[in-house]
């Protein structure tokens with residue numbers, strides 16, 4: 639299958655490209671490299687046997703996208719390209735709507751002939767679910783609390799509306815919206831990893847603190863109504879997440895609209911993550927206690943039973959230690975990230 643992957647030089651997108659190539663597909667990766675890494679693409683090309691092409695183009699560039707997609711004629715799209723920092727989205731909402739909403743609309747227009755479209759949505763679309771809806775099922779009302787979360791929810795709406803219009807027009811398309819929880823870990827072969835600038839995710843930050851690459855890790859809030867007072871989140875291994883994409887791609891048929899949570903179904907507190915990182919790296923994570931961050935729900939973890947039931951997907955790395963070990967292994971062997979490999 640010819641698959642177009644946006645954000646293919648980013649953390650999750652590069653792992654998806656790797657998996658698609660392993661499965662024998664032909665891939666066009668698109669990325670503006672604003673937050674992705676050309677090195678990840680170069681590494682992936684080495685074993686791709688000519689099946690990976692790359693275009694440095696922004697999803698905000700409508701004509702560039704039309705040209706790239708027109709020449710490749712994709713049958714499927716996996717759409718990862720986005721701005722993805724909640725805090726930044728509060729400060730620069732216009733940028734988030736421009737990339738995540740208007741950019742996605744450009745992409746949908748440029749790829750109007752595809753058979754299947756898989757979209758990176760987020761648990762941020764749920765906002766702060768009521769306590770009785772934790773673990774969160776897909777039926778939980780979506781009430782995002784940040785511009786970032788709202789852009790992802792609008793993305794879901796756009797896809798649903800366009801899928802319906804295509805069906806009415808006699809050209810049905812299959813679309814899947816995957817609501818990820820916290821994605822972490824790294825490719826088990828050691829080629830790819832997570833390298834964000836700035837880094838905002840807990841596991842890489844804690845690993846860097848344990849390795850002495852940063853002075854300390856700030857714990858935002860220690861007075862939440864959770865077992866140890868810190869926030870509880872659901873961590874999913876990036877390779878498991880990619881498995882979910884492949885399962886969705888396989889399940890998509892013309893006219894099918896799928897929406898799934900992709901998480902392990904288990905919640906870990908910030909302190910549990912810090913302890914696990916300390917054990918894996920073999921040194922204590924230096925921490926400082928800070929105030930709560932606005933909009934951080936106390937506890938957010940998935941009910942992943944729907945994707946298990948319907949697609950047979952389940953996180954293989956159910957244990958946090960495995961996720962942390964893979965992340966730590968890549969970070970330890972790439973002290974400066976991709977640029978230094």
Ligand SMILES: NC(=O)c1ccc[n+]([C@@H]2O[C@H](COP(=O)([O-])OP(=O)(O)OC[C@H]3O[C@@H](n4cnc5c(N)ncnc54)[C@H](O)[C@@H]3O)[C@@H](O)[C@H]2O)c1
Nearest residue numbers: 645648649650670672673674696697719720722758818821
């Ligand atoms: N990492 C997580 O825990 C998580 C959780 C929920 C949802 N998501 C979603 O998954 C997707 C991938 O996340 P990630 O962690 O890999 O982020 P990432 O920043 O590593 O990857 C995003 C990629 O998109 C590219 N990009 C940004 N703007 C672009 C534009 N205008 N045109 C073309 N490319 C552009 C960046 O250069 C980057 O390579 C995002 O859509 C994100 O919202 C991630």
